[in-house]
Amino acid sequence: MKIIITNKFKALAIAIITISVLSGCQTNPNKQLLATDKSQVQLRSIQTRAFDTSDKAMVLRAVISTLQDLGFVLDNADLVLGSVSGTKFGKHEYIAYQLKMTVTVRKRGKKQVLVRANAQYNIQEVNDPKPYQDFFTSLEKSLFLTANNVD
Amino acid sequence: MNNLFILSVVLFFTLLTLGCQQTIPKEALALSPTSLEDRQIQTRLYDTNDEEMILSACAGVLQDLGFSIDESETKLGFLFGTKDRDATDAVQVTAAVVLALLGGSSMAIDKNQKLKIAIVVSPNSSGNKIRVRATFQRIVWNTNNQVTKAETMSDPEIYQEFFSKLSKSVFLEGQKI
Numbered sequence: 001m002k003i004i005i006t007n008k009f010k011a012l013a014i015a016i017i018t019i020s021v022l023s024g025c026q027t028n029p030n031k032q033l034l035a036t037d038k039s040q041v042q043l044r045s046i047q048t049r050a051f052d053t054s055d056k057a058m059v060l061r062a063v064i065s066t067l068q069d070l071g072f073v074l075d076n077a078d079l080v081l082g083s084v085s086g087t088k089f090g091k092h093e094y095i096a097y098q099l100k101m102t103v104t105v106r107k108r109g110k111k112q113v114l115v116r117a118n119a120q121y122n123i124q125e126v127n128d129p130k131p132y133q134d135f136f137t138s139l140e141k142s143l144f145l146t147a148n149n150v151d
Numbered sequence: 152m153n154n155l156f157i158l159s160v161v162l163f164f165t166l167l168t169l170g171c172q173q174t175i176p177k178e179a180l181a182l183s184p185t186s187l188e189d190r191q192i193q194t195r196l197y198d199t200n201d202e203e204m205i206l207s208a209c210a211g212v213l214q215d216l217g218f219s220i221d222e223s224e225t226k227l228g229f230l231f232g233t234k235d236r237d238a239t240d241a242v243q244v245t246a247a248v249v250l251a252l253l254g255g256s257s258m259a260i261d262k263n264q265k266l267k268i269a270i271v272v273s274p275n276s277s278g279n280k281i282r283v284r285a286t287f288q289r290i291v292w293n294t295n296n297q298v299t300k301a302e303t304m305s306d307p308e309i310y311q312e313f314f315s316k317l318s319k320s321v322f323l324e325g326q327k328i
Contacts, residue, residue, distance in 0.1 A: 007154060055230040060227055064271055065284075068193070069186045070191075071303060073286045074269040077229040086269075089288055089301045092176035098301060099179055121175040128174065134181040 033049065038127050048116045048134050049147035051146065055080055056105055059113050062143045063103045070138060072101060082106050087148045097122055101135075192307045194284045195314045197321060202228055202272055204324060207280045209270045212320040213314075218268060229274035238264035238291045259293040261300075285313055 036043065051059060060077070063084050067074060072086030082105040090097050100120040108114045117135050119126035126132075136147040183189075197205055209230055213220055219233035238261040247258040268290045275282050287309065291300040 011154065052245060057226065061273055064227065064229065068269075068284055068286060069182060069190060070180060071183070071186070071189070073267055073288045073303065074229060074271065075231060075267075076264070077224040077227050079224055079226040087288070088179075089303050090176075090179060092179070096301060097176070097179075099175070104243050119175070119180070121179070124174070126175050130177060131175055131180040134178075138180075 009089055036125065036127075043076065043127060044116070046127060046132055047118055048114055048141075048150050050108060050112045050114050050150050051143060051145045051147060052112055053143075053145060054111055054113065056106065056107060059105045059115065059143065060084060062139060063105060063115065066135070066139045067101065067103070068141050069142070070135070072099075115147075156287060189305065190284070192305075192310050193286055194282055195317070196275065196280045198279075199281055200274065200279055202274060202281055205283060206230065207274045208321040208324040209272060209283065209317065212317045213270075215263065215267065215316060215320060218266075230270040230272075231268070231269050233265055235263060235265050238262060259295040259297065261291050262270055262294045264289050264291040264300075268303075283314075283317065285310065285317075287313075 038046075053059060057079060060079060060082060064074060064077065067084065067086045070088065071090060073087045074084060074086040077084045083102060084104075085100070085102045088099040088101070090099060098121075102118045104116050104118075106114050106116075115136075117132055119131060119135075140147050165279060198303060199205065203225070206228055210220060210223075211231045213230065216234070218231045218234045222231035223229060240261055243260040247260050250256075250258050260291060267290075268285060270283065270285045273282050273284075274280070287304040287306060289300065289302060293299045
């Protein structure tokens with residue numbers, strides 16, 4: 001009996017160690033509010049593109065149709081603020097996930113608009129450049145305009 | 152036996168904590184091969200250039216279906232509505248009863264659901280028709296208040312029925328009924 005209890009404690013200790021090691025990627029939950037993995041400048045360059053048009057409404061409508069093509073259901077939209085948000089319930093290898101996106105469109109000078117996309121995958125921020133590139137590629141097709149990198 | 156149990160608990164937690172390292176699937180924001188087909192199922196064209204009339208007919212059909220309109224932006228032709236409904240499934244109830252009779256513990260069954268609809272109205276490229284695209288999602292909770300389903304509803308029949316109701320609404324709006 002004693003041996004079993006010791007074994008149990010051993011296993012518990014191993015479990016605690018494993019958990020604390022593996023949860024190393026979890027920072028202090030109280031700091032999540034303002035936590036990001038990348039700097040503001042890096043994030044903006046990944047998430048932003050400039051398009052050569054001054055028609056904000058037209059770009060917003062293209063963003064809306066792109067989001068719909070990507071399987072998002074829009075949650076809200078605002079022309080003045082130039083923002084659109086949507087949620088996608090997707091499946092990858094039979095595992096369901098939730099993807100939330102907010103896209104903002106604002107004028108940059110008289111001849112350009114800046115489009116910034118922002119995604120959240122389940123309970124994580126998305127700062128991998130690839131998904132954003134895919135998004136802007138789809139948006140380019142629906143706008144018939146080229147997405148320019150912003151310096 | 153005990154050790155096996157503990158090992159499985161350890162493994163479970165290991166997998167759970169590893170979960171925080173999962174990242175976004177590569178194709179999550181790329182167009183899927185079915186996106187064109189989905190668009191056709193979700194879209195209808197109306198022979199008018201009166202975007203406002205179509206949008207108000209859409210608001211009317213949302214009310215016909217018992218949705219409340221939570222968000223709207225008329226300048227972008229956008230409407231968003233939700234409704235909460237019962238999600239009890241007879242098959243699940245039967246399974247739960249059978250399980251209880253066999254002496255098993257009580258099984259959680261689906262209880263309620265939130266249905267979400269987003270409608271986007273836009274003029275087509277030549278400006279003589281109005282395009283309406285509707286998309287539906289639902290979230291289902293069980294008797295333990297856990298989310299059991301969160302999905303996009305993609306059954307073409309739902310969309311056919313919705314658009315036939317919308318056509319009726321467009322007609323009724325036209326007749327000022």
